[in-house]
Amino acid sequence: MGFGDKEINMSNLTPIRLNELKLQANFLLKDLKSNSERAEAATSRFSKLPYFAHVLSDKSSLPVSQVRLKHAYEVIALENDFPNWSSLRQYVVEKDCLYRGSLVAFVHSWFQNYAEAEAYLNKNGGYLLAFWNDFIICGPEYVKGLGLHSYQSYWERIHYNWIKPADLQAWELLRSRAKEIYVNQ
Template sequence: MHNLKPVRLNELKLEATFLLKDLKNNSRQTSETLSRFKVIPSLFNKADTLITQGKHVKLKHAYQVLALERGFKNWSDLKHFVVEKDCLYRPHLVPYVHSWFKQYQSAMEYHQKHGGYLLAFWGDIIVCGEEYIKGLELDVCQAEWQAVAYDWVRPMDQMAWQVLSEKAKSNYLKL
């Protein structure tokens, strides 16, 4: 089971880059960094000097280390999980959040009373307005929003939600 706190995909990519640099720079952290890379079966039996010289270690290995440390089988699974959980979150759009919730029921009641869009990321549920949706570049999908009843968490129409989800993930990956 994974133990992952909210994180941006770009932060993970940057962390992997620094992890690889730490290994190759022979810094005082190299032995600790080396042990982190040794969790990868293909590197486990390699001589430490071969690993630290970088002949057998690539950025893909750093991604793998981060995935394994967080309880995922591989980078692809970690990346997919983060994109799913984080594709609707933009720090610069937070001022456009009307209200923030931990429970769906409370969010849904607020949404029914005040309108807007009900979204989720990580363990949070928000109700926001059109400004947030425009910032996500999902305002072009008005027919889909209407079909899901403006509710990302429990959409009325799964096909429409799938269109929104794919667009949101695609936009997120362009960041």
């Protein structure tokens, strides 16, 4: 079972970086705690959370001093049609863990179709990776930039194909390491 076989059924989210979502949550909380006109819009957004919706339905004001960043994360998740921040975070990390804008110059070819990417890989070699709904063929420079170059034997075992790896155990290790690096960048 490769990357594409584990699709979460929430494909409406457009490609986005996890750091961008975290920044959105920080700005939302900052807006709520400001004395600007954005505070009212932020209050409305927080009212989507069940706890705060209940408080606001009693005609009480939003207890701003009790609102935390974790609540802002939950708002961002709900606005993106995810049940909670953990689900959204997991989905984004899974879809985006191999993308690095600074490494795009090392992408040899970019595809929207897996079969075309696989054919290119079989003919020209390289590493077949995915981010979101796109497939790329890259060289070792990209993989080094990801911090996954020291796992060469695992790449060999998966036949350099992230989507349909020949060895699931090797792929799981690479995948786990890619997600860990992405989250800690």
